[in-house]
Amino acid sequence: MAGKSGRSISATPENTLKKTIFSWEGVLVILFIAVNIFCMTISDVYNLKNVLREMPKYLAEIFLLLPMAFILVLGEIDISVGSIVCLSATVSCMVCNKGIPFICVILVGILVGTACGMVNGAILTKFDELPPMIVTLATQIIFRGIAEIALGSGGSVSLSNADGFRAIAGRVGIVPYIFFLVIIFAVIAAVILGKTTFGRRVYAMGTNRLTAYYSGVHVKKIRFLIYTVMGALAGICALFMVSSSYGANTTTGSGFEMDAIAMAVFGGISSTGGKGNLAGGIISAFIIVCLRIGLGQVNMNPQLILLILGVLLICAVALPNVIAEIKNARKVASRK
Amino acid sequence: MSEYILELKGITKIFPGVKALNNVQFQLKPGEVHALMGENGAGKSTFIKVITGVHKAEEGEMFLNGQKVDFKGPRDAQAAGIAAVYQHPTSYPHLTVAENIFMGHEIIKNHMIQWKAMNTEANKLLKELNADFDATAEMGALSVAQQQMVEIAKALSTNAKIIILDEPTAALTKSESEELYRIVDKLKAEGVSIIFISHRFEDMYRLASRITVFRDSQYIGTYDVDGITNADLIKAMVGREISDLFPKPEVKLGKEMLRVEGLSRTGYFKDVSFSVRAGEIVGLTGLVGAGRTEVVESICGITTPDSGKVYLEGQEMHIKQPSEAMEKGIILLPEDRQKEGLIMSWGLGRNVTLPTISKYAKNGFNDEKTERELSKNLLEEVDTKAVDIFQPASSLSGGNQQKVVVAKALSQEMKVVIMDEPTKGVDVGAKAEIYAIMGDLAQKGYAIILISSEMPEILGMSDRIIVMCNGRKTGELSREEATQEKILELAMEKGQSGKGAK
Known part of the structure; x- marks a missing residue:
């Protein structure tokens, strides 16, 4: 039914193939290929088998990237996740050493993370004027503090029986379990964010929370849920950390929150909220993982690797702006 | 000396994708209150920004007191005695009134701000406007009407000879509007020329002596207030009866x-x-x-x-x-479209379906096709002036944005x-x-x-x-x-x- 003036409004979407190729994700795929070629040229041992062998310790962080992407799309930030990983790893090591069945150890690890996430979520929804950065800074200190108290003077705990954790570090052929798990989780998360009503509401909240609230979005429920899931996945991340180091100490998971944020931002997810998608985040995560493995293989100083990643990050953040400026300038020029 | 204090001829301003102004003209006599009217999106605000040097016109000339001028930026316009008071006061809410008034042209001696002199000067200006607050008050604590007074004081502090008021009464109550009318009358008596933009006919009849009407980026005409009927004026603005x-x-x-x-x-x-x-x-x-x-x-x-x-x-x-x-x-269509009603950077379609996405979703998955059709139908039903459902809400004029807000309410029973x-x-x-x-x-x-x-x-x-x-x-x-x-x-x-x- 057309309006009184008979004006018709088009509802046909543009052809998106060209858009996809020239999108930021398209750029990232090319970059991913470039990084792999680069690594193969600098390192003789950079091949599929070796990469997959070294991958697990880096892959665990991708569990953090997924919910972090949701939080960033909300326009918020959670910097307590590294500490949640530490606390969760510590507690699961300790209960494992008590000799309880391994399935319970896994549950405890996830539950500890979930509980921490719920604390964040509860504080943030109860007092929704508080900035998430400050709240999670406080819980970052608290969670790691609890872990340090539990760890006591030694500052670390080692597994007395690592059978269970060794099992989850297993492989199918040359591919580690964690790889499959990461891919499954990543696909689920990407679909939720990109294709479901839940995802749409997250974008709405990240772009204009007040409008979303007035439009009937359950703002509090969604925020609470996301922070809780963040905690749960931090628990899973912690379990895989333990499975690669057979223990936990006061520095476990330290800096992970920044790694996760960096991967997301590199993947085009804006930290101001409402922009980006998980496809970009996941590709960029693998770019960073591959780069780290490759540079690690040629024995590059880890600090230098960090420096390179930092420079890449700045380029990644600046590039879309530069492209937009060029496009704009062209548009104006062509109109004249 | 020219008859006009300000004259613009053949102004054309192009933004990527649209001609915001198409060969428009305007003349302002010294000491007159001149209303600039037209529908939202007619180009009034862009025109004002050309006068104040915010935008540079692609074509056209501007004469000030008969002299051709070419403003490179807002500073040039300010120096030439043109000041604008915008619809939404663009102030610094945490600073004092005096600081706001002298923002950008503080009273300075030996690189130090002269607070005392500034406050005294500010109070003098406020007193002229009959303001009932002090220059040391915090801007954010004032009402919109009072903030507007500060903006006018700011314009006076730069010795402006031409003051542009962009929808000043939109947020004011009746008595506050009266107060504003009084101030405008006073400025006029002092020889200041005023360009006045308003959607309220009441403002125009009360204040203006002449009216210039824009429609669809074009100049329609200039009329004496006494010489045109209300119906003719509306027709000039809307283009139909x-x-x-x-x-x-x-x-x-x-x-x-x-x-x-x-x-x-x-x-x-x-x-x-x-x-x-x-x-x-x-x-x-x-x-x-x-x-x-x-x-x-x-x-x-x-x-x-x-x-x-x-x-x-x-x-x-x-x-x-x-x-x-x-x-x-029960649905509330909130007053503030930009903050509460719409997600400005989102496409129209998504805005319309936001309250009801769950209804068409299949197992929690968005059904984009149904959404597109539904939002298209609703947007047409309320007769939104839009090209497609993907253009951002921010690209619409206020009236059309409001229609999108209404369409949101229609998307559900x-x-x-x-x-x-x-x-x-x-x-x-x-x-x-x-x-x-x-x-x-x-x-x-x-x-x-x-x-x-x-x-x-x-x-x-x-x-x-x-x-x-x-x-x-x-x-x-x-x-x-x-x-x-x-x-x-x-x-x-x-x-x-x-x-x-x-």
Whole structure:
């Protein structure tokens, strides 16, 4: 039914193939290929088998990237996740050493993370004027503090029986379990964010929370849920950390929150909220993982690797702006 | 010396994708108040920005006192004695009034700001305007009207000879507008030339001596206020005749939909009771700050009332948040379109379907195809002036944005629609269209609450009028008995100074 003036409004979407190729994700795929070629040229041992062998310790962080992407799309930030990983790893090591069945150890690890996430979520929804950065800074200190108290003077705990954790570090052929798990989780998360009503509401909240609230979005429920899931996945991340180091100490998971944020931002997810998608985040995560493995293989100083990643990050953040400026300038020029 | 203090000829301004101004002209006589009128999106604001040097026109010339000028930026315009007071005061809320007035041209001696001199000077300017606040007050603590006074003082502090007022009365109450009229008269008497943009005909008749009308980025004409009838002026602005601005249909009222009993919220409103029937439009009016918005926000669960009951179709409701209100069938179309009504960077279609995505979703997955069709139909139903459903809401004019907000309410089966100032900042053509939609809704059996400060709108559209003052309901008038005087009397009450309730 057309309006009184008979004006018709088009509802046909543009052809998106060209858009996809020239999108930021398209750029990232090319970059991913470039990084792999680069690594193969600098390192003789950079091949599929070796990469997959070294991958697990880096892959665990991708569990953090997924919910972090949701939080960033909300326009918020959670910097307590590294500490949640530490606390969760510590507690699961300790209960494992008590000799309880391994399935319970896994549950405890996830539950500890979930509980921490719920604390964040509860504080943030109860007092929704508080900035998430400050709240999670406080819980970052608290969670790691609890872990340090539990760890006591030694500052670390080692597994007395690592059978269970060794099992989850297993492989199918040359591919580690964690790889499959990461891919499954990543696909689920990407679909939720990109294709479901839940995802749409997250974008709405990240772009204009007040409008979303007035439009009937359950703002509090969604925020609470996301922070809780963040905690749960931090628990899973912690379990895989333990499975690669057979223990936990006061520095476990330290800096992970920044790694996760960096991967997301590199993947085009804006930290101001409402922009980006998980496809970009996941590709960029693998770019960073591959780069780290490759540079690690040629024995590059880890600090230098960090420096390179930092420079890449700045380029990644600046590039879309530069492209937009060029496009704009062209548009104006062509109109004249 | 030229007859005109300011003259613009053949101005064309192109933005990527649109010609915002197409060969327009304008002449301002010394000491006159010149109204610039036109629908939203007609190019008035762009034109103002060309005058003040914010935008550079692609074509055209500008003469100041007969001299050709070429502004490189706002500073040049300021130096030439042109100052603009924008619709939304662009102030620094945490700084003092004096700091705001002298922002950018502080009184400086030896690289040090002369606070004392600045405050004295600011107070002198404020006194000239009869302001009742001090220069050391914090900007954010002032009312919109007072902030506007500061903006005018700021313009005077730069010794402006031409002052541009961009919709200054949009956010003001009646008495505050009177105060503004007085200031404008005073400036005029002092020889300042004023360009005045407003959608209110009242402002124009009260102040202006000449009117220039823009439509669709083009110059339509310049008229003497005394020499043109209201109908002709509207026709010039809209480009067609509007036979009936308030197409209020005769609707047979249905059963009672919403009843509010003794609703109170400490500090905001007290003991408010009323009811709305299906097909009825109830006007809720009063001065700005009378507590109208607060009442409906409580009904919709945005805030929680301290006491009182709300019934929907006879059932008592306990609503804690807007989502629950919408599930029950009550929707509030908020006053502030940009902050509360729309997601400005989103496409129109997504904005329309945001409240109802779950309804068409399959197992939680968005059904984009259905969404596209539905939003297209709804946007056409409210006659939105848009190219496609993917263009961002920010690309529409105010009136069309409001239509999108209305379309949001139509995307689901609603029983009660509450519209808070639906025509604020909307031009006359779009206003008529919004009223028509409102009439349609009533005919379809919606119960409608219309909050508005605009008298003609309230009188023209409401079946019943509820008047509030200082957080209390002071009266209820039927369509037949309501007059502007009666409403004002109730809205101001005895002993009230009429400066708004805050």
